[in-house]
Amino acid sequence: MSQLPILPLLPMLFGSIIAVLAGMWRAKAAQVIAVIATGSALLFALTGLVIVTRDGPISYDLGGWPPPIGIEYVLDPLSAFMTSIVALIGLLVMIYPVDAAFDLRPRKGVPLYPLALLMLTGLMGVMLSGDLFHLFVFLEIYAIATYGLVSLGGDRATFAALRYLLLGTIGSGLYLLGVGFLYFSTGTLNMADMAQQLGGMSGSPTVLGAMALMVIGLALKMALFPLHVWLPDAHSYSTPGVAALLAAVQVKAGAYALVRILFDVFGPAYTGFDGVPVSAALVWFGLAGIVVGSVMAIRQTDIKRLLAYSTVAQLGYIGLGIGLATPLALVGALLHVLNHAVMKSGLFLVAGGIIQRTGLKAIPRFSGLGKRMPLTMTGFAIAALSMVGIPPLAGFWSKFYLVWATIDLGNWVAAVVVVGSSILTMVYFLKLFEQIFVREPQEEVVATAVEPSGRVVGTVGVLATAIVLIGLFNAAIVSQVLGPLAERMLG
Amino acid sequence: MTALLELFLARYIYLFVLVLLAIGLYGVLAKTDLVKKVIGLTIFSTAIYLFFIEGSLQEGGTAPVIDERGSDPALYVDPLPHLLILTAIVVGVGVVGVALALLVRLYRTHGTLDEDVIAARLAGREVADDGDTPEDRG
Numbered sequence: 001m002s003q004l005p006i007l008p009l010l011p012m013l014f015g016s017i018i019a020v021l022a023g024m025w026r027a028k029a030a031q032v033i034a035v036i037a038t039g040s041a042l043l044f045a046l047t048g049l050v051i052v053t054r055d056g057p058i059s060y061d062l063g064g065w066p067p068p069i070g071i072e073y074v075l076d077p078l079s080a081f082m083t084s085i086v087a088l089i090g091l092l093v094m095i096y097p098v099d100a101a102f103d104l105r106p107r108k109g110v111p112l113y114p115l116a117l118l119m120l121t122g123l124m125g126v127m128l129s130g131d132l133f134h135l136f137v138f139l140e141i142y143a144i145a146t147y148g149l150v151s152l153g154g155d156r157a158t159f160a161a162l163r164y165l166l167l168g169t170i171g172s173g174l175y176l177l178g179v180g181f182l183y184f185s186t187g188t189l190n191m192a193d194m195a196q197q198l199g200g201m202s203g204s205p206t207v208l209g210a211m212a213l214m215v216i217g218l219a220l221k222m223a224l225f226p227l228h229v230w231l232p233d234a235h236s237y238s239t240p241g242v243a244a245l246l247a248a249v250q251v252k253a254g255a256y257a258l259v260r261i262l263f264d265v266f267g268p269a270y271t272g273f274d275g276v277p278v279s280a281a282l283v284w285f286g287l288a289g290i291v292v293g294s295v296m297a298i299r300q301t302d303i304k305r306l307l308a309y310s311t312v313a314q315l316g317y318i319g320l321g322i323g324l325a326t327p328l329a330l331v332g333a334l335l336h337v338l339n340h341a342v343m344k345s346g347l348f349l350v351a352g353g354i355i356q357r358t359g360l361k362a363i364p365r366f367s368g369l370g371k372r373m374p375l376t377m378t379g380f381a382i383a384a385l386s387m388v389g390i391p392p393l394a395g396f397w398s399k400f401y402l403v404w405a406t407i408d409l410g411n412w413v414a415a416v417v418v419v420g421s422s423i424l425t426m427v428y429f430l431k432l433f434e435q436i437f438v439r440e441p442q443e444e445v446v447a448t449a450v451e452p453s454g455r456v457v458g459t460v461g462v463l464a465t466a467i468v469l470i471g472l473f474n475a476a477i478v479s480q481v482l483g484p485l486a487e488r489m490l491g
Numbered sequence: 492m493t494a495l496l497e498l499f500l501a502r503y504i505y506l507f508v509l510v511l512l513a514i515g516l517y518g519v520l521a522k523t524d525l526v527k528k529v530i531g532l533t534i535f536s537t538a539i540y541l542f543f544i545e546g547s548l549q550e551g552g553t554a555p556v557i558d559e560r561g562s563d564p565a566l567y568v569d570p571l572p573h574l575l576i577l578t579a580i581v582v583g584v585g586v587v588g589v590a591l592a593l594l595v596r597l598y599r600t601h602g603t604l605d606e607d608v609i610a611a612r613l614a615g616r617e618v619a620d621d622g623d624t625p626e627d628r629g
Contacts, residue, residue, distance in 0.1 A: 140582045184546045
């Protein structure tokens with residue numbers, strides 16, 4: 001099973017090529033290929049997760065060249081966990097009907113599914129690569145596919161995509177510059193090898209410069225406040241399926257790279273040395289992001305824009321967890337990566353269902369939707385309550401671990417912000433709840449609306465079930481996967 | 492003073508790289524013409540390429556083909572940064588290609604490439620309709 005690290009990537013990469021050809025033949029065939037590809041990637045990723053949590057990491061030498069000379073793919077619990085999330089959300093979005101996901105009927109010549117598969121390939125590549133430069137290449141692969149996907153959303157989305165392209169490329173440029181600093185001071189690009197070489201030089205200015213450049217570059221990629229400026233436009237103007245992919249998994253690739261590089265490559269240079277306040281900066285910017293994102297979300301009247309600002313706030317939690325740099329906080333951050341992926345993709349897919357049936361995006365016009373689309377709106381309610389952090393649901397637990405970590409460290413400001421942000425989250429979802437569940441239908445389109453198609457209800461249902469199950473069985477996830485992983489990375 | 496001068500002579504390329512990075516960043520962030528922004532982006536990436544190439548340089552070194560002079564790494568130029576930058580250039584070409592394609596679409600819709608004009612027009616349209624009508628596509 002030594003090929004396991006590369007197996008989730010192959011169906012995605014070849015799937016995207018086959019989907020181009022299939023799409024030329026029959027528009028529907030591309031979707032079928034995409035579902036098969038992401039489905040098999042999910043199978044491989046889950047198999048990998050089970051095997052590596054039991055037997056330890058597996059590495060695969062690309063082209064038969066052993067590391068540190070060759071490029072290495074590493075499947076360890078962290079990368080298997082992240083790859084499974086990407087494949088799961090990817091599969092659900094691929095199953096989701098094309099007119100709701102991409103706002104248009106499958107036309108010949110618009111390579112929707114190949115682009116989406118290419119983006120997922122890039123994301124998985126980032127998560128599986130054990131080589132710093134190879135990670136940069138995958139960062140750009142998913143980024144280029146993202147620019148194309150965002151621009152599918154029409155005129156405003158094209159403009160948002162261009163702005164995102166400019167900032168995203170600067171982000172990966174800064175990352176590449178950091179890789180250069182590290183390469184010239186250690187002479188290697190392999191992560192494991194570099195971690196060893198960096199062990200004795202944690203105070204060196206070159207290493208600290210590299211860390212600063214990489215953190216800024218990757219924070220730009222993951223849209224950590226105040227580098228989030230590209231996110232609200234790109235996420236709210238892109239079509240619902242694309243927005244679900246972007247919010248649920250695409251920004252998490254930056255978060256993953258940050259975790260991997262800070263804890264695994266820099267290790268003691270990040271956690272032990274306090275000459276450069278990188279971790280403090282992540283904590284404070286994370287907290288600021290939580291507050292600003294939530295307040296901006298309250299002010300929005302467009303549902304997709306509200307969800308986009310809410311993503312900024314939720315990414316703040318992940319930044320906070322990475323910055324606190326204790327095992328508990330890391331568990332909280334990684335659990336929040338999973339929770340936010342299922343919650344936010346569920347919410348965007350609900351928004352897609354609403355737009356598919358009524359064409360409405362403005363929240364004040366949603367009144368009475370709960371009576372017309374009971375099943376979809378139940379899914380919406382579960383995801384929203386989980387975002388707020390109502391106990392048995394998934395969203396509660398990641399906040400719980402984060403609050404526990406902040407109290408452990410005695411950082412009371414952070415504890416108050418995390419708890420208080422639940423109230424802010426509640427404010428913007430209550431606004432939606434009032435319109436959807438309390439009011440009577442007023443708009444003509446709402447009064448005549450029916451439940452979205454079966455596949456919309458099905459995918460939303462799967463995500464809502466996942467939220468409940470993750471909430472109920474989070475102890476198993478934490479004790480089996482995330483706990484040992486965080487202990488190892490910070491041990 | 493001589494030490495400072497020697498340091499400058501040994502490292503002056505890095506100063507150029509820094510200046511190029513700053514020019515590129517200024518172009519992307521401060522210019523309102525979208526084409527100039529893309530040009531700024533290209534300058535920014537070129538500075539990174541130059542940084543890698545300069546770092547690989549070996550005084551008196553030659554092409555990394557092991558010959559009768561032996562396998563002492565000090566005799567050869569480090570080939571890996573060249574390889575990395577070749578890849579990065581290809582990636583950069585892809586990014587600029589996508590950027591230009593987006594520019595073409597924006598120009599066809601708006602007839603201008605001024606960021607402020609397009610932003611104002613998009614914002615104005617946002618006020619005109621309440622965001623619920625199906626968006627017109629470019």
